[in-house]
Amino acid sequence: MPFKPAHFTSTVVLSVTALALFNLPATGKKKQEAPANEMDPQKRVVHALNRLTFGPRPGDIEQVSKLGLDQWIDLQLHPDKIDDSALNARLAPLRTLQMNSQELAYKFPSGQVIRAVMDGKISMPGDPVEKAIYQHQIAKLADKQEKKQAATLQTANVKDSSDEDASAKSAIAPMNPEEEAKRGDAMFADAEAQQLLALPPEQRLGTILKLSTADQQTLISNVKGDKREKILDGVPPEQRELMMALNNPQQVVNEELLQGKLLRAIYSERQLQEVMTDFWFNHFNVFIGKGADRYMLTDYERDVIRPHALGKFEDLLVATAQSPAMLFYLDNWLSVGPNSDVANGIRGHGDKKELKKREKQNGPVKQAKGKRNGLNENYGRELMELHTLGVNGGYTQKDVTEVAKVLTGWTLKEPRQGGGFQFDERMHEPGDKVVLGHRIKPNGEKEGYEVLHILAHNPSTAKFVCTKLAMRFVADDPPPALVQSMAQTFLKKDGDIREVLKTMLKSPEFWAPDAYRAKVKTPLEFVASAVRASGADVSNAMAMVRQLQNMGMPLYGMQPPTGYSMKAETWVSSAALLGRMNFALSLTGGKMRGAKVDAQSLLGTNPPTDGGQALADLESTLLAGDVSKQTHDTIAAQLEDPTIAQRKLDDPRHPPNVGMIAGLLLGSPEFQRR
């Protein structure tokens, strides 16, 4: 039953419920015998779920079988037809996910914005809550500067008295007034925290705002961890954000972004779109730790990547090239043509009023930080090496320089305040450029589109992008024939990503039996699939986000532009494997903060009291029964050991420790593959 495009036209118009009426034969007890070179129908469903989603949830296999695999795939290829309101409800409290960069930079100011307010360059917001956040940050910054000064003084003093006996100094220690003040602060904060906890959650923010800035500071810097979580518990989302922002505004933006990513991977019904969004983000990687990019990734992923995830490659490429996130990350916003007006110190001739206005807002371009009078080839190089042609795609150092020239003037207004893309003619390199043998005539901003068009339609790009797609969906070393047919579609269909995926999904290579569970999961894929399989209810994903860091895959945390590897050898290491086992145990053992797993419910409404049956049921729920005899026997044998389970598998008076069995299965070798 190969995935045929012919089905598409007929099924697209039908609604999901209508399709269900057909009652397509569900795969279950009676397994059809498949020829050796084909997967059986149940395996095809499991395989599709493993590759096109972040892993099957309990019940998914039955649902997809019922709907029909081809129909399900078609739906996944058209995410707009899929209702995703349950996910949106989960994301609603993370309000920053809906804001644009400007709003984020204003409401959750960075240190730079705060300094600008202190220097009188930006005015203080009028809104009382926003004002409190700013005042708090100003106080914090002033405090830090004071401490720094004190420290410099102290080192100077130490240098002066360097020949004094060191022990003489320590003799003064018991009188340390700093320590005493610290203790006083802690006691004050403790008392305040108790009072806050006694209040109804929605009244807590108001109470905090009534305190003086200094008292707020003492409170916030002393109340941490569990206690802070308790105070935040039950507080309406908006107020919760503000309370967190008092402490660290930037952290609110980042944590919501990180949580949003994981929650989408776990709960979105538009799974293929999320998989592809993750794929393209990684392809057009931007590192969250680089300055203003902290505020730019929210709309980069939401407005640049996701809407194009299944669209035309050229649209995606242009969108990333003009995105503030990419312009900032790979420095193109600073690149100036060596013979441009800015480099020559010539002031603008055009609309003088407009220029004056802009300069009033931003300061003259050439006086900006860093002497801006030359090319920066960072983006030009990565554009060809990583985004389009691939490193052996047939370009030279000369091409890199020429592309950099073409893209001069593609810059940003005030990135630190979330400003957007603009083309600045005065930074643009005049004259002809030659890229990959094409002569690019002087045409300002449009030269960039011309070059991006050339790159997007180059056969090397088709091959490079399709190889990466096949690596994500098919195999670490994808079959060349498959890549070739995908690349042909890419070139024929104007870089239509949906069409390329259809070609892949029709290919025998995708459905080859030896592809089944052959890909090692990346840490993100592992975490998301484990949470999905366990049916966990995640109220706060931060604990899981931190686990991903320990497994070597911090979300948005890849510093170089290469993005994360999709190959097994990167992710199979001692540290990472231990991280996975510990994650599995902690998740199903109820120890993962912010995630609730009802392990018992994995056994269905009528849980077996027989331990062997419980193990078998869990194997079926979590791994579609794809558990090796070795793993099965090991778990069964080990659970007989009273030191582990303290109960026997087949003793009805002591029900099996379902959480632990589930954890062992999620940490097993079998679950590490998809």
Add this chain to the structure above:
Amino acid sequence: MSITRRVFMRNSALAVVGTSVVPAFLTRAIHAAETAGVQNKRLVVIFQRGAADGLNIVVPHAEQAYYAMRPSINIPRNAVLDLNGFFGLHPAMASFQPLWNQKHLAIVHAAGSPDPTRSHFDAQDFMESGTPGVKATEDGWLNRSLRELPKASLTQTDAPFRAIAMGPSLPRILTGAEPAVAINNINDFGVGGNNKNAAPISNTFEAMYDHSVDSVLHGTGQETFEAVKMLKAADPAKYKPAAGANYPKGYFADSLKQLAQLIKANLGVQIAFADIGGWDHHVNEGSTQGQIANVLGDFSQSLSSFWTDLGDLAEDTVVVTMSEFGRTARENGNRGTDHGHANVMFVMGGAVKGGKVYGRWPGLDVSQLHEGRDLALTTDFRQVLGEAVARHLGNKDLAGVFPGFENPGFLKYLG
């Protein structure tokens, strides 16, 4: 799947289901290593990822062209820590000066990979595979250097810590047929934490992975659990940094601090790897202050602390640093530098004939630059590393470690 990382190579006693105590032979092995001292030499390789700017690290302060090409980001002559009247260290690296004076620190300038690529990814890949220009090499040279290397101890049949990488994943340089472990944090390197049920759960996982037919996961799983048990027995947490080892805060310093613990715990470490990022300064690189000064402070202070921390063990240790390529000799339009070619490498060790800059200096006149823009290369990184592998570790099979490399001769920085 073409990954054939590991063959099942040992019929280890550790494979027994339900093992909850450390096998006696392992404890014996640890003591044996302490006393026998058969092969205690070790090599630590440091990768500066992101292309460090060698010209602002070991500054050719006698070169007029250096100052002409870098009007805003040069290190002024009066600020460099002079080494020999021609070169000087960046002032943020003051902690390297004593090592230089004691002749434990040598420098190789204008060194690196001969491949002309300016891609971070490719250049790092080549420096880790040890085969510049050849993409098909499956394993890393540091892994291959273990192949013909005598074990740390004759009685030590299994040595999970023979080769270690600090970090959450095993880097390209250490992948290959020889066992190697990646350690993120020695304090939570185990399964199930500290509760009393942890050992049996750990054993269950161990048995699962031991019996798995999945060759990739099986091999790594087995190495992992051997390492976990050995680490527990050695308890490296009790080895605190030695007096005077003032590690700064941060990932790189933490890596080295933990590495020192593992070495001091006598776990048979022969090869270790750590990396430090943050060198890709396209914009506002800084000069005596700023981005490069910050990362250099971290880099040099961490390494000198590591050296102090190792104490007598430093005598048997050689540390070599490398970075995928250097940066343009001229500064760019944003007070930064773009991707270049040759770079600087540091070598430190007890047996190192330090206090000297090795390699031929190609000069910085336009005619002397590589492609008219970058420092030219006069020493292949494999000459530097090959010498450490052959003459320090004692692995004579250089052709196996660096296939296709025709060695023009060692620099003889080792005594």
